[in-house]
Amino acid sequence: MMHTPHKSAYLEIIELAIERMKNGSTLLLLPDTRDIDRVLQSLEGKSVDFEVIRLDSSLPRAQRYENYLKVSIKGNVLVIGNRSALFAPIQNLTSIIVAFEKSEQYFERKHPYWNTRDSVFLRAKTENLNLYFTGYVPSSEMAFQIENRNISFITQKANLNTSAFPQMQGELLPDRIIPAIRKSLEKGTVLFLVPRKGYANALLCAKCRNIALCKCGARLLVSSQTSDPQCSVCSVSVKDWQCSWCAGTKRYVAARGIDRFHEEIGRAFPNTSIQLSSAPNILEEVAEKTKIVIATTGSIPGGSKEYSAVVLLEGQRFLAASSSRFEELVYESFFEAAAHVSEKGSVFIVLDAFHPLVAAITKWNPGLLIRKILRENEEAFLPPFSAVAVLTVEKQESVILKNGLAKSIKDGRLPTSSQVFLSQDAESDDARILVSVPSENRDVLAAFLLELSRKRAISKKSFVSIALDPFTLLR
Ligand SMILES: [Zn+2]
Numbered sequence: 001m002m003h004t005p006h007k008s009a010y011l012e013i014i015e016l017a018i019e020r021m022k023n024g025s026t027l028l029l030l031p032d033t034r035d036i037d038r039v040l041q042s043l044e045g046k047s048v049d050f051e052v053i054r055l056d057s058s059l060p061r062a063q064r065y066e067n068y069l070k071v072s073i074k075g076n077v078l079v080i081g082n083r084s085a086l087f088a089p090i091q092n093l094t095s096i097i098v099a100f101e102k103s104e105q106y107f108e109r110k111h112p113y114w115n116t117r118d119s120v121f122l123r124a125k126t127e128n129l130n131l132y133f134t135g136y137v138p139s140s141e142m143a144f145q146i147e148n149r150n151i152s153f154i155t156q157k158a159n160l161n162t163s164a165f166p167q168m169q170g171e172l173l174p175d176r177i178i179p180a181i182r183k184s185l186e187k188g189t190v191l192f193l194v195p196r197k198g199y200a201n202a203l204l205c206a207k208c209r210n211i212a213l214c215k216c217g218a219r220l221l222v223s224s225q226t227s228d229p230q231c232s233v234c235s236v237s238v239k240d241w242q243c244s245w246c247a248g249t250k251r252y253v254a255a256r257g258i259d260r261f262h263e264e265i266g267r268a269f270p271n272t273s274i275q276l277s278s279a280p281n282i283l284e285e286v287a288e289k290t291k292i293v294i295a296t297t298g299s300i301p302g303g304s305k306e307y308s309a310v311v312l313l314e315g316q317r318f319l320a321a322s323s324s325r326f327e328e329l330v331y332e333s334f335f336e337a338a339a340h341v342s343e344k345g346s347v348f349i350v351l352d353a354f355h356p357l358v359a360a361i362t363k364w365n366p367g368l369l370i371r372k373i374l375r376e377n378e379e380a381f382l383p384p385f386s387a388v389a390v391l392t393v394e395k396q397e398s399v400i401l402k403n404g405l406a407k408s409i410k411d412g413r414l415p416t417s418s419q420v421f422l423s424q425d426a427e428s429d430d431a432r433i434l435v436s437v438p439s440e441n442r443d444v445l446a447a448f449l450l451e452l453s454r455k456r457a458i459s460k461k462s463f464v465s466i467a468l469d470p471f472t473l474l475r
């Protein structure tokens with residue numbers, strides 16, 4: 001289910017949950033405790049004929065245990081929690097809703113690195129449940145299932161009033177955008193969305209603005225202005241980089257922190273009250289007299305405030321995400337921010353007008369964007385077209401392990417089309433090995449890795465940490 005503009009996503013999630021409760025107990029999963037607070041707050045005014053039980057780590061231990069027992073005894077409950085609530089033994093469970101399915105919070109960052117999406121499908125299969133996923137732009141895994149017609153896509157038609165303002169010299173606010181924003185300030189509050197620092201370090205060509213790709217199809221990253229670009233997957237580094245589209249050699253530079261944004265926006269609109277919202281200081285309520293809110297990705301203030309304009313700054317910089325996984329998140333945050341515009345308001349995007357993002361937001365249809373990511377992932381043999389395991393191992397053992405894996409491919413214990421990459425970082429004692437197989441061979445890879453870690457444990461070899469399809473392949 002794709003969230004609609006001019007409406008609180010939290011309200012839409014609650015409406016879906018109330019609808020599902022007609023059939024029996026429902027489990028509503030949300031990325032973090034702040035989302036749970038917001039949903040519970042929006043639920044307060046509504047009269048419902050079932051019990052709502054919170055189950056997350058923000059509760060005191062005793063309360064949490066009490067709620068855990070309650071959900072296993074009572075027959076008709078709406079359980080609201082974050083990813084670990086997925087394992088609660090809920091009576092008469094008929095539906096699970098995974099809200100904002102793309103969130104990184106749905107991935108356990110420690111061994112055994114389980115993720116909510118895969119686990120939810122497993123539980124749904126054994127218990128015959130209905131599954132719902134919500135968000136603005138489907139994740140590539142979800143989009144892949146939608147393309148294959150395994151999952152239906154629910155969306156409502158909408159049309160937003162958008163304008164694009166291309167950046168000429170890397171300036172934050174192109175000239176023509178300033179009068180447009182000034183007009184919107186007369187009508188209400190304006191929301192600016194800016195990228196988080198350190199978020200985008202993919203290499204971009206300054207001339208044609210294309211993202212530079214490695215020969216293997218993955219993105220090239222740059223750690224500093226002068227360093228050689230390095231591949232995010234196979235870790236090959238490229239000397240004397242040249243753009244493969246236009247043969248340009250100049251790199252696109254930028255990246256400001258939120259304080260720089262505050263300074264420059266403040267200068268363009270003097271005597272205007274500005275509030276910042278950036279993790280960990282996320283605004284819950286926007287003050288009455290505030291005219292401008294500057295928010296970083298993932299930090300848009302709560303509440304159902306509508307803005308007379310939403311300004312998406314540094315579109316190009318945003319889109320230089322270090323992996324397609326982060327590019328998905330960028331699209332999500334653009335749509336999320338745009339959804340906060342009032343019905344008569346406008347969305348201003350600092351980006352070339354022909355970028356497909358502009359039309360996607362205008363028509364409220366992310367299809368083109370997500371298909372572009374799917375095709376890029378297909379070319380680069382990345383999920384959802386492959387299953388990838390990331391093995392972290394002591395450096396001195398990494399070459400032996402890598403050779404062992406290569407031999408397993410040769411001997412047919414792993415599919416012949418499998419790929420193995422070793423990545424060693426000078427600053428770390430550990431090395432990483434990436435093993436990828438076609439997605440239909442995921443079970444073969446999982447069984448192989450289980451066997452591998454068993455054998456290593458028996459022969460008292462050092463521990464290998466294994467993550468199957470982690471949130472991102474980057475360190
Ligand atoms: Zn170029």
Ligand SMILES: [Zn+2]
Pocket residue numbers: 214215216217218231232233234235236
């Ligand atoms: Zn590569």
